[in-house]
Amino acid sequence: MHQVDSMSPQERRASVSLALVFAFRMLGLFMVLPVLATWGQQLQGATPFLIGMAIGAYGLTQAFLQIPFGMLSDRVGRKPVIVFGLLLFAAGGLVAAGADSITQVIAGRVLQGAGAIAAAVMALVADSTREQHRTKAMAMIGMSIGLAFAVAMVAGPVVARMAGLGGVFLSTSALALVGIVLVLLAVPTPQQTQPHRDAGVVRGALWPSLANGQLLRLNYGIACLHAILMATFLAIPLALQQQAGLAKEDHWWVYLAALLLSFFGMVPFIIYAERQRQMKRVMLGAVAVLALVQPLFWLSQHSLPWLVAAIILFFVGFNLLEATLPSLLSKIAPAGGKGTAMGVYSTSQFAGAALGGMFGGWLFAHFGLGGVFVGCALLALSWLIIGGTMREPPYVTSYRLALSPACLDDAALATRLQAVAGVTDVVIVAEEAAAYLKVDAKILDREALNRVAAPV
Template identity: 55%
Template sequence: MTPLERRSVSSLALLYCFRMLGLFMVLPLLALYAVDLPGADPLTIGLALGIYGLSQALLQIPLGWLSDQLGRKPVIIGGLLVFALGSVIAALADSIYGVVFGRALQGAGAIASTVMALVADLTREEQRTKAMALVGMSIGLSFAIALVLGPAVAAAGGLGAVFWFTSLLAIVGIAIVLFLVPTPPRGLRHDDVGARSGLFMRSLRDVGLLRLNFAVFSLHFILMALFLVVPGQLLDVAGLDRDSHWLVYLPALALSIAGMVPMMVLAERKGRMREMFLLGIILLMLAMVIMSIAWLPAMIYLGMWLFFSGFNYLEATLPSLVSKAVFQGGKGTALGIFSTCQFFGAFAGGALGGWLVKTGGNTALVMSCFGLAVIWFLVFLPSHSVATRAAAATGE
């Protein structure tokens, strides 16, 4: 990469990390802190947890189109201002409905597709895949930081402090856009970003891509749904005060690297992509079984380690599989649909998960997530699955 490309990618990766950090920080907190708000029950808490995914999913493509007309930076800055406004509303909320509205506004600042378009504008074609991968890695980094930082901030000032902190992150993000991110030539566009109607329909008819869209929907559904019950288990089974939950998340995430790295090595260097992908789903299922029957703290910790090992591997692998399996010239469209399915999964996991807890308790939620994982496993079990197709496409 040239110095300008390195500056562009590093600054946009930092921006993306700050943006997702603000969304992820409430993940381990809402189920514990929002119960004190008027109107709070499992359904409304689940809606508050997942509603950002709905507004993200609905606005990704429209805002990406708008950035083609107005320029990338104005749309990104506008999205960050909307995110900051949503954070302030949630911080000042005196009921769970205010938090729901604030979270919906947070998600309405849907700049992910525009950021990726700006990455394409600022990098050469031969460096673009690497650049997008580096920016995408910031999602995993922000997720890990958020699970530790969120409880620490909440311990100091409650849930409101977390939302004030996320609004500050948005302001810092605006400063990054203004002073660190280079401005691309006006009118510069690339065929590998955005969405065109013909490519859109072809992507929706591609069975392999449909499998991957279902996979990312399932992964984020399970993530959001389980975080409606995991904080309570740390409180009830492990006996940890809610301000101390980061003491579990930090080692679980750190140790999950030891779990996922061998899987990545076997997948990429030994040609075991399909087997490792299926193993990642199995780890999620094992984690759900262990945590659902846990009566000892050690069982909760083991379940969380297995879950994060599987989740982090699958989260890192899925975008790569999309880019390898997609037809020529359709990468940007396929990734746009893929991201939309990811956010819809987050919304459904929070909203439907909250309804399941309210109507059937934690057992109903965990059983539903386990059933979804079984269907996901069966979809990818045949030897002609997209994981095998992607491996063949790269000669592995």
């Protein structure tokens, strides 16, 4: 029985190797974040606005190409799209590494963002795992992204200290090439490729996702979060160097300490949010932390200990939101619409990153560091107001049920599934021979569900 319920070696191999591919790409994207504001000042033509644009430029192309690349992978296959995207990312890193002007760095970052492979990777995970293990595989990718962000915050300054800004960009290209090797040699090729409504974008579900007010609030939130991240990291490295007197080569230890302490600080809140079903309260609390920490940045610019304390608080709020927002989306998205909702959410995230870099650069150019912190605080407050109007989410999870031909012929199947205790929403997709459900795991009658779906 244990053998049946555990991941097969092939599923485990696919999940781990794809999580690493995702992690290497995100590591490459985020390594630049803590160093570009300080190390990029010597580039020809560098201005605060253009440095801010360079920080968030990858989000421009990522936002536009995220959904199209996912749909393309349905037609031509997952691996070709992923390899092509990683080649674009590697090429963008080489362009930026050889740059002597800020405009060339921006061009490289735009090219890096064009390798928008997230949707294709998620779809390949869905192709490579059985339904009962898909959540575990997706969780591995989620953890790999969080770990990549943490490593990038420390690795960026360390690599810049050893090899300069060009070395950071060369490292991103090398990581992309390692990802390509993993895709070609380590990731198993699935027997068949098909659209998965919980892992990819489906055209028919796109408009309902865009018209859903609750999802729109989350999309606004993730756009704000990454706009604040990009703008803040235009200002924080400069505050550490110019105001608090910490050499740019030594910034790594601040980020390492802040990330470690913030991780332990956020875990109790994640547990409370899920177990006590208080997701909205925890989310709004974390947004309030982001709003309140910005004036603290402003007031503590000249004191390194207070500035480090503020950075720790920022990461507690940021990491808590990074963990809870996808969980909220999974609960709010309609049955069979999770993949599409996640595609729109990711697009919003990258658009926010692009706009946040430019927003932060413009504020810094006109109002200095204080202007950036005030602008980020106002952005967080706008999110707090909009997020406050969100309804408490239903505490349900997505569930995909394979259906036999006999079940598909049952005209009353949807009604009978809906009648099972714990099932709140049902969508039957005949071409996938599957039913997509939203279920409350605490009260779901699994035996009744299996009886209804059993072949006649």
